[in-house]
Amino acid sequence: MTAKRVILEMGSGNDLHGGDYTKAAIRAVQDAIHHSSLSFIRTLGLDARSMQVEVTIGVQRPENVDPVAVKETLPHGHVTLRVVRGGLDLPDDETREVSVVACAAVAVRLELPQPK
Numbered sequence: 001m002t003a004k005r006v007i008l009e010m011g012s013g014n015d016l017h018g019g020d021y022t023k024a025a026i027r028a029v030q031d032a033i034h035h036s037s038l039s040f041i042r043t044l045g046l047d048a049r050s051m052q053v054e055v056t057i058g059v060q061r062p063e064n065v066d067p068v069a070v071k072e073t074l075p076h077g078h079v080t081l082r083v084v085r086g087g088l089d090l091p092d093d094e095t096r097e098v099s100v101v102a103c104a105a106v107a108v109r110l111e112l113p114q115p116k
Contacts (some may be wrong), residue, residue, distance in 0.1 A: 003052050003109035009035045011104045019098040021064035025057045025083070026073050028104035033074070044113065051077030052109040058086020059102045077108070 011034075013027025041048050053074055059065060062083040071079045088101040 003111050005107050005109050006040075006112070007036050007038075007106070007108040009033065009106050011035065011106070013102050013104070015100045017097055017099070019100055021059050021061055021100055021102065022066045022069050024087070024100040024102035025059060025065045025070050025104065028057060028102040029055060029070060029073060029106060032104045032106040038076070038108075041110070046110060046113075048076040050111065053077040053079045054107040054109065055079060055081045056105045057081070057083045057102055058104075059083065059100065060085065060087055060089040065102075 009032040011028045011031030013024045013029070013031055015021075015023040015027075038048060041051075053076070055070070055074070057065060057070065062085055065083045067081045067083065071081055087103050090099040090101065091097075092099070
């Protein structure tokens with residue numbers, strides 16, 4: 001049986017003063033997952049640990065995101081993470097700081113029970 005995508009949520013996050021790509025990525029993921037409730041998993045008698053959670057994060061410097069730190073913030077499921085070029089860097093010429101904006105897409109796939 002093939003897992004079906006049952007949720008797709010998007011979020012954004014930032015680090016306004018520290019230029020921390022991981023912090024911005026984590027905030028984007030948290031923003032995305034707080035748009036959904038997984039109550040249907042309990043209603044259907046499914047195990048949240050069986051979820052396949054596919055996370056894609058866009059930032060200007062993907063190599064600066066710590067994927068382990070991002071994965072640790074997700075409470076359920078088998079997590080796969082891709083970090084791609086996207087998001088925004090907003091430099092401040094006066095302070096030489098960079099505000100980092102990250103975008104996240106979080107998809108959840110589940111093996112659904114077949115109708116009888």
